[in-house]
Amino acid sequence: xxxxxxxxxxxxxxxxxxxxxxxxxxxxxxxxxxxxxxxxxxxxxxxxxxxxxxxxxxxxxxxxxxxxxxxxxxxxxxxxxxxxxxxxxxxxxxxxxxxxxxxxxxxxxxxxxxxxxxxxxxxxxxxxxxxxxxxxxxxxxxxxxxxxxxxxxxxxxxxxxxxxxxxxxxxxxxxxxxxxxxxxxxxxxxxxxxxxxxxxxxxxxxxxxxxxxxxxxxxxxxxxxxxxxxxxxxxxxxxxxxxxxxxxxxxxxxxxxxxxxxxxxxxxxxxxxxxxx
Amino acid sequence: xxxxxxxxxxxxxxxxxxxxxxxxxxxxxxxxxxxxxxxxxxxxxxxxxxxxxxxxxxxxxxxxxxxxxxxxxxxxxxxxxxxxxxxxxxxxxxxxxxxxxxxxxxxxxxxxxxxxxxxxxxxxxxxxxxxxxxxxxxxxxxxxxxxxxxxxxxxxxxxxxxxxxxxxxxxxxxxxxxxxxxxxxxxxxxxxxxxxxxxxxxxxxxxxxxxxxxxxxxxxxxxxxxxxxxxxxxxxxxxxxxxxxxxxxxxxxxxxxxxxxxxxxxxxxxxxxxxxxxxxxxxxxxxxxxxxxxxxxxxxxxxxxxxxxxxx
Numbered sequence: 001x002x003x004x005x006x007x008x009x010x011x012x013x014x015x016x017x018x019x020x021x022x023x024x025x026x027x028x029x030x031x032x033x034x035x036x037x038x039x040x041x042x043x044x045x046x047x048x049x050x051x052x053x054x055x056x057x058x059x060x061x062x063x064x065x066x067x068x069x070x071x072x073x074x075x076x077x078x079x080x081x082x083x084x085x086x087x088x089x090x091x092x093x094x095x096x097x098x099x100x101x102x103x104x105x106x107x108x109x110x111x112x113x114x115x116x117x118x119x120x121x122x123x124x125x126x127x128x129x130x131x132x133x134x135x136x137x138x139x140x141x142x143x144x145x146x147x148x149x150x151x152x153x154x155x156x157x158x159x160x161x162x163x164x165x166x167x168x169x170x171x172x173x174x175x176x177x178x179x180x181x182x183x184x185x186x187x188x189x190x191x192x193x194x195x196x197x198x199x200x201x202x203x204x205x206x207x208x209x210x211x212x213x214x215x216x217x218x219x220x221x222x223x224x225x226x227x228x229x230x231x232x233x234x235x236x237x238x239x240x241x242x243x244x245x246x247x248x249x250x251x252x253x254x255x256x257x258x259x260x261x262x263x264x265x266x267x268x269x270x271x272x273x274x275x276x277x
Numbered sequence: 278x279x280x281x282x283x284x285x286x287x288x289x290x291x292x293x294x295x296x297x298x299x300x301x302x303x304x305x306x307x308x309x310x311x312x313x314x315x316x317x318x319x320x321x322x323x324x325x326x327x328x329x330x331x332x333x334x335x336x337x338x339x340x341x342x343x344x345x346x347x348x349x350x351x352x353x354x355x356x357x358x359x360x361x362x363x364x365x366x367x368x369x370x371x372x373x374x375x376x377x378x379x380x381x382x383x384x385x386x387x388x389x390x391x392x393x394x395x396x397x398x399x400x401x402x403x404x405x406x407x408x409x410x411x412x413x414x415x416x417x418x419x420x421x422x423x424x425x426x427x428x429x430x431x432x433x434x435x436x437x438x439x440x441x442x443x444x445x446x447x448x449x450x451x452x453x454x455x456x457x458x459x460x461x462x463x464x465x466x467x468x469x470x471x472x473x474x475x476x477x478x479x480x481x482x483x484x485x486x487x488x489x490x491x492x493x494x495x496x497x498x499x500x501x502x503x504x505x506x507x508x509x510x511x512x513x514x515x516x517x518x519x520x521x522x523x524x525x526x527x528x529x530x531x532x533x534x535x536x537x538x539x540x541x542x543x544x545x546x547x548x549x550x551x552x553x554x555x556x557x558x559x560x561x562x563x564x565x566x567x568x569x570x571x572x573x574x575x576x577x578x579x580x581x582x583x584x585x586x587x588x589x
Contacts, residue, residue, distance in 0.1 A: 117289075118296035122560065123567040126526035126544075127300070130560050133548030134307040210424045214530050217426045218545055233426060237534070240430065241438050251427030259422040 008271055015267035021260045029076035036070035041227040050243045060245040062235060064225070068245065071227035072253045078228045079257065082139050083209040089147045090208075091201045094154020099189050101155065102162030113159070116152035125149070125211060132220040139212075139228070142221035146211055150204075154197060161193040199272055203265035206258040213254055229254045286575070290568060298353070301560045302346050305553045312553055313338055316362050319550050353561065359554030363547060368558035371543065376562075379532070379539035383524045385455055386462035387517070394467045395510070398474025403501065405479060413471060420468025429461040429534040458535045462528065466520060473516065477509035511582050518574030522567035 009015060028035060044065035053060040059068035101112040119127070125146075132145035165171055165188070174188060213230030215221040222228035224235060229250040236246030305312055313332040317324035324332075333339050337348055352359065358368035401413040436442045436457065444454055481487065482505055490500050529541030536542070540559065547555035 114292060114296065117293050118300060121293050121297055121568060122300075122564050123525060124523035124527035125529070126560055126563050129529060129544070130304055130548060130556055131307060133545075134304050134551070134556070136309060206422060213424060214426060218530060218533065219549065230426070233430065237430060240434055244434055244438075247427070247430050247434075251424065251430065254424050254427060255422060258424065259419065262418070262422050 012267055012271050014263065015271060018260055018264040018267060022264050025076060025257055025260060026080065028073060029080050032070075032073040032077055036067070036073045039067045039070040041066065041071040041074040042225040044225075050239065050246075052243075053245055059249045060243065062232070062243075062246050063239060066225065066227075068232075068249055071232060072229070072249050074227040075229045075232065075250060075253060076257070078139070078222060078226065079209055079213065079254070082143055082212055083205060086143045086146055086150075086208050086212065087201050087205055089143065090150045090154055090204075091197065093147070094151040095158045095190070095193060095197055097151065098155035098158025099162050099185060099193060102159035102166060103185060103189050105166075109159075112155065116155050119149055119152045122149060125214065128211070129215065129218065129220060132215050137220045137223055139216070139222045139226070142212055142215040145215070145220075146208065150208070154200065157200060158193045158197060161196060162189050165189075165192055195272055199265075199269045202268045203262070205265060206262035209258055209261065210254065283576075286572070290572065294565070294568070297564050298350055298561060299346065301557050301564075302349055304557055304560065308551055308553075311338075312336065312551075315551050319552075320362070349557075353558075358558035358561075361547070361552050361555040363550045363552040363555065368554050371555065372540065372558055372562055375538065375540045375543050378537065379525060379528055379541065382455065382458055382462065382528055382532075382537065382539060383521055385459035386466065386524065387521055389459055389463040390466040390470055393463075394470035395474055397467075398471045399478055399501075399506070401471065401475045402478035402482065405482075410475075413475070417468040417471045420464050421472075423464065425461050425465055426530045426534060428464060429457070429531055432457050432461060433534070454535070454537070458528075458531050458537050461531050461534070462524065466524075470513070470516075470520075473513065474510070477512060478505060481505045481509040511578075514578060514581065515574055518570050522570045525566060526563045 032041075044061070044067075046065050048057070048061050048065035049063055051057055051061040051065075053068075057067050057069065059072060061067055062071070097112050097116075101109045128142075128145040128149045131148060132142045135141040135144065171184070171188060174184060179187070212221060213228070213233075216228045216230030217234045219231075219234060222231045224231055232250035233247050233254075236243070236250065239246050308315060311329065311333075313329045313336060314324060316332060317328065322328075337345055340348070349359075356369055358372070360366065361368050361371055364371060397413050397417075401410045404410045437444065443457055487500055487505065490504065491497075525540070527541075528537075528539055529545055531537070532539045532542040533545055540563065544556065544559040546552075547559065
């Protein structure tokens with residue numbers, strides 16, 4: 001990264017602020033064992049069940065006597081790791097298929113794009129919920145399900161970006177001078193798509209985090225006693241009257257994390273994509 | 278859209294429909310284990326191998342895969358989506374019963390969204406980079422980032438549990454029980470649309486013809502109401518179609534929170550008990566409705582936007 005680019009990033013106050021906040025959230029996830037004071041998020045003593053927030057349990061305890069403060073901290077690990085895996089998966093699969101589709105055209109393009117059309121024809125999370133539920137409830141299956149319905153967005157975008165340069169003179173010149181297909185894809189097509197797709201991925205992090213938690217909330221993702229925010233909300237729902245802290249803290253954690261990553265994505269777009277000005 | 282475009286659009290839809298039906302049919306095979314055995318184990322019965330064999334024949338699972346698929350599609354075309362073993366009723370009847378409540382919820386939240394997002398978006402754009410613009414932008418930002426499942430729970434906590442203003446459970450289906458679920462759904466949508474309206478109006482305000490009109494001394498009000506608004510709000514129709522469609526499929530979470538008797542609630546229960554036919558029926562229905570709405574939106578565009586007619 002040259003000095004001018006670095007300056008562009010560092011002079012954007014929003015970007016700096018939300019990068020710092022995002023790093024803090026990541027650090028919380030990394031140092032959850034230390035910050036929680038060594039309290040095991042999955043171990044509970046039924047004698048401590050449903051206790052109000054106080055000195056020993058900063059955010060109270062849940063119905064199994066597990067410490068909510070510790071669970072919220074450890075929840076950052078689950079949410080961040082699973083969201084990053086999901087975004088990386090969708091990004092790689094979508095970009096690869098889109099680039100191949102745009103570069104080769106013909107039947108390859110037709111097949112990939114018709115499959116993409118079909119996946120997009122299912123509204124919202126309908127297919128993801130059905131797939132996650134049918135595969136069996138687990139975080140892995142929730143990631144698979146959301147990846148399945150999200151990759152077409154990236155594939156379409158990558159394809160259209162490739163098509164913009166596919167039939168230009170410099171591309172034909174590169175082919176004529178003997179560049180291998182692999183080199184064409186890797187050196188010419190991919191770099192042309194990467195900025196836009198990185199921006200999209202960055203702005204999608206918050207949304208995907210919410211979708212994953214929504215699946216867990218519905219019972220199709222992480223299962224108790226895993227400290228996942230959506231699953232915790234689901235457990236806390238039944239104790240709304242007697243123990244509102246069970247749903248206030250995990251929900252607030254999702255909200256804050258999503259705000260930070262959405263803001264970070266927006267600022268990144270402002271820096272990298274001058275068209276948005 | 279002329280006749281040829283319409284025909285090619287319908288053909289494309291047909292291909293996608295076949296794909297959708299195939300993917301939907303495959304859902305049954307995602308579930309680990311034998312569907313026939315699962316039906317018994319979900320009912321809490323330990324089946325003997327004869328019982329499983331009998332069920333396989335009854336469901337047609339003994340036939341080759343492709344025959345099963347064709348049988349299922351032919352059944353669906355005749356309105357026979359199979360029978361839900363969870364509720365012992367035909368799937369079509371169950372879905373029909375739940376369609377109207379979900380539709381009502383979808384429409385209510387869309388109306389709420391339009392009532393707030395259009396004025397806010399226009400206000401924000403007209404006052405570009407002034408305090409009011411910043412406030413609207415900040416509020417919409419939080420609106421996009423708040424998970425609707427949390428928002429719904431907090432609304433229940435505040436309005437039902439603490440203040441006792443509204444019923445906690447929305448199963449009654451009356452107007453009061455529609456308020457909170459509709460508001461919950463509308464918040465995120467309103468935030469999203471306010472930003473869209475703002476961007477669209479801003480873009481239009483900076484276009485050459487607006488500058489031209491200003492130079493000719495046309496009043497600012499006249500420009501806004503007669504030129505800018507119609508031009509910038511038209512593209513929103515397409516978005517609106519997409520949103521109404523995805524709302525149909527996206528109400529599950531909110532329906533569960535409020536125990537609202539809609540399609541999403543039924544679907545989640547069906548998935549939980551691996552009620553294959555009901556799950557398939559639901560996914561197929563919602564997707565087909567979604568496609569229909571998008572088609573209608575595209576066609577209606579012709580009539581609303583005079584430029585589209587001229588292009589013919």
